């Protein structure tokens with residue numbers, strides 16, 4: 301892939317940082333976004349030490365106007381990687397006659413970040429790329445959004461995360477057919493657990509936990525092969541698809557007996 305200009309959201313941590321560092325090389329310009337200045341600068345230093353040119357943008361992906369300004373302000377990008385995201389689980393019941401709940405503020409923040417934040421990245425990128433010339437491979441650009449295996453199921457432990465990730469995957473794949481004809485590859489990453497700060501304090505074991513650098517290389521391989529849905533680990537995705545075919549009561553009975561996603565087993569996200 302000759303991607304000389306790449307824009308990455310969520311570059312201050314985890315997968316976005318690993319992708320930036322993997323891509324960093326002489327001749328490549330990286331536009332890196334995040335909210336935490338110190339961590340974003342750490343990523344930048346690493347990328348610069350590998351020879352990349354770096355531009356930083358301290359920006360909240362929920363800010364539609366600021367995101368559009370940033371994306372268009374690049375003047376042209378070969379690849380956009382929408383990695384910014386948050387997660388959160390349900391809280392324990394407060395009494396014998398109450399149930400696990402997901403706080404409203406968390407539900408709204410997860411949808412705003414994981415769904416609207418992705419649209420705020422992808423839509424201006426689509427607009428920008430439509431005006432770019434086709435490269436030798438016939439593409440004007442590639443846009444990739446990170447969904448999750450959680451989006452394949454109605455997981456009671458992380459309801460709004462499951463829903464937002466499902467929407468991201470469906471949007472990227474459903475829009476991708478027409479976008480490809482217009483010379484823009486849209487890809488969705490349906491991955492299982494990655495060993496990033498997002499899950500570092502989960503109190504349950506995470507089946508199929510993947511090293512973030514391996515995940516980063518797998519994603520870039522998939523993009524080089526023009527994969528519109530990049531899925532790993534396959535066994536976890538296949539199992540999740542099968543679970544989603546079960547009657548709701550059976551699937552819920554299974555999930556409610558799993559330590560993963562039990563109320564209170566994930567750290568509360570920062571909603572400030």
Ligand SMILES: NC(=O)c1ccc[n+]([C@@H]2O[C@H](COP(=O)([O-])OP(=O)(O)OC[C@H]3O[C@@H](n4cnc5c(N)ncnc54)[C@H](OP(=O)(O)O)[C@@H]3O)[C@@H](O)[C@H]2O)c1
Pocket residue numbers: 309310311312313314315316333334335336337339359360361362382383384385386387413417446447448449491492493494495496497498499
């Ligand atoms: N880790 C997993 O097991 C896993 C599995 C499947 C999918 N994913 C997805 O992979 C993506 C990357 O997650 P990760 O595991 O690398 O998590 P992470 O280490 O917590 O990184 C999340 C990144 O998102 C950024 N971010 C969060 N809210 C933002 C906002 N409102 N505006 C701008 N940036 C924001 C953070 O920036 P600041 O810290 O600077 O705010 C950080 O750079 C997410 O979309 C996640 O849902 C993760």
